[in-house]
Amino acid sequence: MEKEIEALKLQLQLKEKENRRLKELLKIPDPDTCISHERPELRTCLTNAEIGRYSRQLILPEIGVQGQLKLAGTSVLVVGAGGLGCPAGIYLAAAGVGRIGIVDYDEVELSNLHRQILHSEGKVGMAKSSSAASACTQLNSLVQCVPYRIQLDSSNALQIIKLYDIVLDASDNVATRYLLNDACILSQKPLVSGSALRFEGQLTVYGYKDGPCYRCLYPKPPPPETVTNCSDGGVLGVIPGIIGSMQALEAIKIACGMESSFCQKMLLFDGQEGIFRTIKLRPKQPKCRVCGDSPDITELIDYQQFCGSRADDKEKSLNLLGKEERISVQEYKQILDNGQKHVLIDVRMQVEMEICQLPTDNFNLPVSCVDRDDSLASLKDHIQTKSAGDEDLPVYVVCRRGNDSQVAVQKLKNHLKSYSIQLKDITGGLYAWAKHIDTNFPVY
Ligand SMILES: [Zn+2]
Incomplete structure (x- = not known):
């Protein structure tokens, strides 16, 4: 009996060693050790390695050395490591954004892979946040990637968002949209919001400069039964690929001190017809409950209750019959x-x-x-x-x-x-x- 226990202990040690080796190989960041509460350092010059790596964007007059330094000093939080979050995260990492936080509570599934391109067959079952963070770190080890394997909610959103300069809404449900909107208004952070369904996508930037917030446009949540998600309605993978890439573009422009193109404007993309349209949105509403003249939402509320729907895309079982x-x-x-x-x-x-x-x-x-x-x-x-x-x-x-x-x-x-x-x-x-x-x- 004792010999068996010894043998099992030895096996366990070997497995743990192998686990550490694989983690190192995949550059999977450990959430407990790498969460830095410091802002990325604001530096005055680039290293030779950075000059070589970013040379093609450094010679753009709109970016230049100052823009690249700003990117290195910026932190972006990507909420959702799915169809939007994957392309957004990888382009932010490629461009040299100093710190990228990636929030996702879920695990990689086979049905994700046609659009969530940072994951792969070997990562099925792994936390999406770690999978995406490891892909970003493998592309660019100069950026710090922080995975958060959590469901963002009223108890943790403000605490995490305050560590970041810009927030990307790459989520897939109405409750998280309201949560992120209110948290970003309360924290005064721009929110680059994207969505994709079937052949269509949308993009806008909320709470930026004098533009409206999500609540200004949608004071009341839609009835839950009218909301279709990708799991029920379907989506072509390249559609969130396009919108997520554009979310990264807007975040990079904001970080570099350029203007965002989608303040009080919404991009509508129809992939079937190949048409991009930009529509003007209604302005910021003085009566808005969170960003208006006398807001009554001054702290986060219960968003699942407010929306009457859950903050995830998991199937909900009805029980209508006897x-x-x-x-x-x-x-x-x-x-x-x-x-x-x-x-x-x-x-x-x-x-x-x-x-x-x-x-x-x-x-x-x-x-x-x-x-x-x-x-x-x-x-x-x-x-x-x-x-x-x-x-x-x-x-x-x-x-x-x-x-x-x-x-x-x-x-x-x-x-x-x-x-x-x-x-x-x-x-x-x-x-x-x-x-x-x-x-x-x-x-x-
Ligand atoms: Zn508002």
């Missing part, structure tokens, strides 16, 4: 195995149907079409054909995660009132099917 209106994937598998006659409605979009489907005859009725008369008519036809004389076949509804299917069941209950059919949603949808029934079933 137990008798639901069926588990195991029960549904039994129905298929027994060859029991039924009707299956898949309420995903057509494009999703092409990715994967349950291995049985199913009727595609996208949840967005459930209220349409023509769709309902063809559904009724389908039910009648399937029944072929048999009374009241049970109808099961499936979707990707088990949320839309519940919404669809609720709506269909009303539309099919005259039929005495049993209508149930398949709990957890195709995710649950892939998890519990068929581990080879594709997950997207």
